[in-house]
Amino acid sequence: MSVMPAEERTIVTPAEADHPLLFEQGAPGATAVSLPESDVPEIDAASAIGAEYLAEDAPELPGFPEIGEMDLVRHYTRLSHRLFSVDENFYPLGSCTMKYNPRVNERAAAMPEFANLHPYQPIEDVQGILETLFHLRTYLEEISGLSEVTLQPSAGAQGEMTGLMMINAYHRSRGENRPKVLTPDSAHGTNPATCTMCGRQACTVKSRSDGRVDLDDLRAQVDDQTAALMITNPNTVGVFDEQISDIAAIVHGCGAQLYLDGANMNALLGIARPADFGVDVMHFNTHKTFSTPHGCGGPGAGPVGVAEHLRPHLPVPQVVRCDDGSYAWCEDRSKSIGKVRSFYGQIGVLLRAFVYIRALGSDGLRNASEKAVLSANYLAARLKDRYHFPFPPPYAHEFVMVPRFGSARVTELDVAKRLIDYGIHPPTMSWPIQHCLMIEPTETESLATLDHFAEAMIAIADEVEQDPETVRTAPHNMPVRRMDEVAASRKPNIRWPR
Amino acid sequence: MDYTQITEPQTREMLATIGVERIDDLFKDIPTSQRQAGLLDIPRGISEPELLTELDRLARNNTPCDDANTVCFLGAGVYDHFIPTVVDALANQSEFVTAYTPYQAEASQGSLQAFYEFQTMICQLTGMDVANASLYEQATAVAEGVLMAAAVTKRNRVLICDTLHPDAIHVLRTLTYEQPIEPVKIPHAGGAIDMDALKSELNDATAAVILQSPNFLGTIERVAEIATLAHDVGALVVQSVDPISCGVLKNHGDLDVDIAVGEGQPLGIPMSYGGPFLGLFACREQYMRKMPGRIVGITRDLDGKRGFCLTLQTREQHIKRQRATSNVCTNQGLLALRAAIHMAAMGKEGIRTVARQCLDKAHYLSEKIDALDGYNLKFDTPFFREFVVQTTHPVDRVLEHCHSRGILAGVAMKTWFDDLDDCFMVAVTEKRTRKQLDDLVEALGSV
Numbered sequence: 001m002s003v004m005p006a007e008e009r010t011i012v013t014p015a016e017a018d019h020p021l022l023f024e025q026g027a028p029g030a031t032a033v034s035l036p037e038s039d040v041p042e043i044d045a046a047s048a049i050g051a052e053y054l055a056e057d058a059p060e061l062p063g064f065p066e067i068g069e070m071d072l073v074r075h076y077t078r079l080s081h082r083l084f085s086v087d088e089n090f091y092p093l094g095s096c097t098m099k100y101n102p103r104v105n106e107r108a109a110a111m112p113e114f115a116n117l118h119p120y121q122p123i124e125d126v127q128g129i130l131e132t133l134f135h136l137r138t139y140l141e142e143i144s145g146l147s148e149v150t151l152q153p154s155a156g157a158q159g160e161m162t163g164l165m166m167i168n169a170y171h172r173s174r175g176e177n178r179p180k181v182l183t184p185d186s187a188h189g190t191n192p193a194t195c196t197m198c199g200r201q202a203c204t205v206k207s208r209s210d211g212r213v214d215l216d217d218l219r220a221q222v223d224d225q226t227a228a229l230m231i232t233n234p235n236t237v238g239v240f241d242e243q244i245s246d247i248a249a250i251v252h253g254c255g256a257q258l259y260l261d262g263a264n265m266n267a268l269l270g271i272a273r274p275a276d277f278g279v280d281v282m283h284f285n286t287h288k289t290f291s292t293p294h295g296c297g298g299p300g301a302g303p304v305g306v307a308e309h310l311r312p313h314l315p316v317p318q319v320v321r322c323d324d325g326s327y328a329w330c331e332d333r334s335k336s337i338g339k340v341r342s343f344y345g346q347i348g349v350l351l352r353a354f355v356y357i358r359a360l361g362s363d364g365l366r367n368a369s370e371k372a373v374l375s376a377n378y379l380a381a382r383l384k385d386r387y388h389f390p391f392p393p394p395y396a397h398e399f400v401m402v403p404r405f406g407s408a409r410v411t412e413l414d415v416a417k418r419l420i421d422y423g424i425h426p427p428t429m430s431w432p433i434q435h436c437l438m439i440e441p442t443e444t445e446s447l448a449t450l451d452h453f454a455e456a457m458i459a460i461a462d463e464v465e466q467d468p469e470t471v472r473t474a475p476h477n478m479p480v481r482r483m484d485e486v487a488a489s490r491k492p493n494i495r496w497p498r
Numbered sequence: 499m500d501y502t503q504i505t506e507p508q509t510r511e512m513l514a515t516i517g518v519e520r521i522d523d524l525f526k527d528i529p530t531s532q533r534q535a536g537l538l539d540i541p542r543g544i545s546e547p548e549l550l551t552e553l554d555r556l557a558r559n560n561t562p563c564d565d566a567n568t569v570c571f572l573g574a575g576v577y578d579h580f581i582p583t584v585v586d587a588l589a590n591q592s593e594f595v596t597a598y599t600p601y602q603a604e605a606s607q608g609s610l611q612a613f614y615e616f617q618t619m620i621c622q623l624t625g626m627d628v629a630n631a632s633l634y635e636q637a638t639a640v641a642e643g644v645l646m647a648a649a650v651t652k653r654n655r656v657l658i659c660d661t662l663h664p665d666a667i668h669v670l671r672t673l674t675y676e677q678p679i680e681p682v683k684i685p686h687a688g689g690a691i692d693m694d695a696l697k698s699e700l701n702d703a704t705a706a707v708i709l710q711s712p713n714f715l716g717t718i719e720r721v722a723e724i725a726t727l728a729h730d731v732g733a734l735v736v737q738s739v740d741p742i743s744c745g746v747l748k749n750h751g752d753l754d755v756d757i758a759v760g761e762g763q764p765l766g767i768p769m770s771y772g773g774p775f776l777g778l779f780a781c782r783e784q785y786m787r788k789m790p791g792r793i794v795g796i797t798r799d800l801d802g803k804r805g806f807c808l809t810l811q812t813r814e815q816h817i818k819r820q821r822a823t824s825n826v827c828t829n830q831g832l833l834a835l836r837a838a839i840h841m842a843a844m845g846k847e848g849i850r851t852v853a854r855q856c857l858d859k860a861h862y863l864s865e866k867i868d869a870l871d872g873y874n875l876k877f878d879t880p881f882f883r884e885f886v887v888q889t890t891h892p893v894d895r896v897l898e899h900c901h902s903r904g905i906l907a908g909v910a911m912k913t914w915f916d917d918l919d920d921c922f923m924v925a926v927t928e929k930r931t932r933k934q935l936d937d938l939v940e941a942l943g944s945v
C-alpha cells in the first residue's frame with residue numbers, strides 16, 4: 001500500500017474552500033418544504049390570544065435562511081465532505097473508541113415502531129422498547145458484575161455526576177458528609193469538573209513514573225473526609241493498574257467509595273468485571289464501548305452501575321419486568337437521588353447499544369476486547385523504534401507515545417496535523433501527559449489499515465529528519481490550514497452578523 | 499457477528515511482531531483472580547438475519563404514532579411535528595453520523611460550519627445575542643441556566659414557577675442539590691404564574707426567575723411584565739422556550755429575557771420515546787464567557803482564509819478541570835445538526851406556517867371540545883398549541899375510550915397536579931388534519 005500523503009485525494013478543491021454560509025445563499029421567498037394548506041379557519045390571533053403576545057403581523061426572523069431543496073442538499077452534502085469520519089478515515093483518537101458504527105444499529109433506530117413513540121404513551125403501547133431497555137440493563141449488569149444499572153444519564157459526564165450524587169447520598173444516609181473526592185493526575189477533565197458540580201473538592205493523587213497510582217500518595221490523602229476515588233482502569237495512559245485490589249482496599253478502609261470511569265471498558269468486555277476488582281460505581285459510555293455513533297459530538301449515553309449498598313439511591317424511574325412478564329417503569333425508590341434528565345434517557349442511543357450487544361453476544365464482546373488490545377499492542381510494537389514510549393508494554397486497548405526527534409523543533413501537534421495529510425484523523429494530543437499522542441485503533445480496523453497507519457507514522461518521522469518544515473506547517477491538503485484560535489476567542493464571532 | 503476484520507493467521511503474525519505467544523499474554527497485568535472465567539452470562543452472538551427477526555418482534559410490541567392506527571394529541575414537552583424527508587436524508591449522511599467532536603478544525607470544517615449556522619439560527623429565532631452548540635435536553639439546559647444565572651448575579655435564591663415542565667423542575671432539584679442554590683417555588687393560579695406570589699417572593703437576593711412560556715399547561719405567560727419585575731431587583735429571567743412558537747409569538751429578545759433555554763425536539767427530531775433530544779441555550783452577549791457547552795466561532799487560518807473552530811474553550815473541563823463552567827463534554831451534536839437542517843429546510847416561511855397552523859388548529863379543536871357536554875377548557879389564559887381540558891367523566895375512561903379508537907387524546911394531568919385530577923391536556927400540531935380533529939371531538943362526545 002502506498003504511504004504517500006494523499007495529495008491527489010484532497011477532499012475539496014480550493015475553489016470550494018470558502019464555502020458560503022447558509023445565510024449567504026438562497027433568495028427571499030425560497031423554501032425547501034411544501035406543507036398542506038390549513039384546512040381549518042384562520043383565527044383572529046390578536047383577539048384569541050392578545051396582541052401583546054404576538055410578533056407584529058408575522059415575526060420577521062431577520063436573516064433566517066430562505067433556500068430551495070436542491071441547494072440545501074448541496075450545502076449539507078458539501079459540508080459532509082469537509083469532515084473526517086470513521087466511515088471514511090482511520091480515527092485512532094485515544095480515549096474515544098472510534099470503532100465502526102454498524103449500519104444495522106441505525107436501521108433499528110430508524111424503525112417507525114421505535115422512532116415514533118411518544119414518552120407518555122400508555123404502557124401497553126411500548127412493551128417492545130421497554131423489553132429492549134430491560135435486556136440492555138441486565139446485559140450491562142452482567143458486563144460490570146454490579147448489582148443494578150440505570151440507563152438514564154445522557155453521557156459519560158452525566159453518568160459521573162449521577163454516580164457521585166449517589167455516593168454523596170450514601171454517605172449522608174450514614175450520617176456523614178464527606179467533602180473530598182480524589183482523582184489521579186491522569187484523570188479526564190470531566191472527573192474534577194463533576195466533583196465541583198457535586199459540591200465536592202477534587203484533590204489530585206500522583207501517578208508513578210510507570211503510570212500507575214502512587215499508593216503512598218493515595219494513603220497519605222485518603223481519609224474519613226474522602227467521599228470517593230474516581231479512577232480509570234485501564235487508565236488513561238493505556239495500562240491496567242494491577243494494584244487495583246490494593247487501591248480498593250485502601251479506599252474502602254476509610255469508608256470511601258471506588259468510582260470507575262468506564263471510558264476504557266473496550267479493553268475489558270468479557271475479560272474482567274469491574275465489580276470483581278472492588279468497584280462500587282461505574283459509568284459506561286455507549287458511544288465509545290458499544291458502537292453508538294459520535295455524531296460530531298453526541299448524542300451519547302452514560303448508563304451507571306452500582307453495587308448492592310448503593311441501589312437505594314439510583315435515579316427513578318427504573319425499567320422493570322413485572323411478575324406477569326410485562327414491562328413497566330418503577331418510580332418507587334425511597335432514597336433515590338431523583339431524576340437526572342427528562343423522560344427516561346437517550347432511548348434511541350440505548351436501542352443501538354442493545355442491538356450491538358445482542359449481535360456480538362458474550363463471545364463477540366470478548367473477541368472485540370481481545371482484538372482491540374491486540375491491535376494497540378501491534379501498533380506500539382511497530383512504532384517502538386521511532387517514537388518514545390514512556391510506559392512499558394503490554395498495553396490495553398490504547399497507548400501513549402511521545403514524538404521526540406533530537407533537535408528538530410517538531411511537536412506532537414505537528415505530527416498529529418501531518419497525519420491529516422495522510423487521510424488519518426489525529427490521535428488525542430497532549431493528554432494525559434505532556435507532549436504525548438494517545439493512540440486507540442479499536443478492534444474493527446483491518447491489519448492493512450493498521451499497517452498503513454504505522455507506515456505513515458514512520459514516514460512522518462523520516463520527514464522530520466529530511467523536511468521538518470513540511471511537518472511543522474501541516475496540514476497542506478485541507479480546505480483550511482491551521483486556525484488562529486487565539487484571535488477566535490479574543491474577539492469571538494459566534495453568530496452571523498445581524 | 500462482531501465486526502472485527504483480523505483473521506486467525508493475521509492474529510498469529512501480529513502476536514509474533516509484538517513478541518508474545520498468545521493474546522492472553524497481553525492481559526498479564528490483570529491478576530488471574532480478577533479475570534473472568536468463561537463467557538459472560540449473556541446470550542451468544544447472532545447473525546444479522548436473526549438480529550432483524552428479533553428486532554421485528556420487539557418492534558411489533560410497540561404501537562407507534564403513525565396516523566394510520568394511532569393519532570397523537572400527546573404533547574407535554576414532546577410534539578408530533580412533520581419531519582421533511584430531506585432532513586432525515588441529510589442528517590443521516592454517514593460522515594456526520596460517524597465523526598467526533600470537531601477538536602481538529604482542519605479536518606472538521608463541515609460540522610463546525612453547521613454548528614455555527616445552528617447557533618446563528620437559534621439566535622435569529624429567539625432574538626438572543628449568542629447561543630451554544632447544544633446541551634443534553636430541556637431539563638439539563640434549565641439547570642445549567644440556573645447555575646449560570648447564580649454565577650452571573652452572585653446570588654443564590656431562584657424562583658421556580660411550577661408551570662415549568664415537571665421533569666425540568668425535578669432534574670433542576672437533582673442537579674443543583676449539592677450547590678448553594680435556594681429554590682423557591684412559585685405556584686400557578688388559573689393556568690399562569692401567580693403574579694402576586696411572584697411579586698412577594700422577588701427581592702434583591704434573587705438571582706433569577708425561572709419560567710417556561712408557553713408553559714407546561716399551555717399558557718403563554720406575561721413574560722415581558724415578569725422581566726420588568728425581575729430586572730427591577732437585579733434578577734435575571736431564564737425562560738424555557740418552544741422554538742416553534744417563535745413563528746408567531748414575540749421572541750425572547752423582545753420580551754427582555756436574559757437566558758433562553760429550551761427543548762429543540764420540535765425542530766425535526768423524532769419523538770423516540772423521549773430521547774435523544776436537544777437542549778437549547780442562548781443568552782445575552784455579556785454572559786457569553788460564562789455560557790456552558792461547546793461554542794463554534796469564525797476565525798482565519800494561516801493564509802487568512804475564513805474558517806471555523808471551537809472557541810472560548812477555557813470555559814471547558816479539558817482545560818479548566820474543576821474550575822470549568824460545567825462538566826458537559828459529549829453533548830447532542832447530531833441533533834443540533836439535524837435541527838439546523840430542519841430550520842434551514844423550513845426557512846422563514848415554513849417556520850411561520852407551522853406555527854400559524856398549530857395556533858389555528860389548536861383553537862379550532864379547543865372551541866369544539868369546549869362546546870361538548872361534559873368538557874370545558876380548564877383555563878381562560880391565552881395558549882399556543884396545547885390546552886388543558888376539564889371533564890365530568892373519569893379522565894382514565896375518556897383516554898381509554900379514545901385509545902381504543904386509535905386516538906391518543908392527551909395526557910392525564912393527575913400525574914403531576916393533584917388539583918387537576920379531572921383534567922387532561924391536548925396538543926395539536928400542524929400535522930393534524932381537520933378530520934382527525936373532528937374524529938377526536940366525536941370520540942370525546944361518545945364516552
Ligand SMILES: Cc1ncc(COP(=O)(O)O)c(C=O)c1O
Pocket residue numbers: 095096155156157158188190191232236261263264285300302826827828
Ligand atoms: C476518560 C474519560 N472520561 C470521561 C469522559 C466523558 O464522557 P462523555 O463525553 O460521554 O461525557 C471521556 C470522554 O471523552 C473520557 O475519555
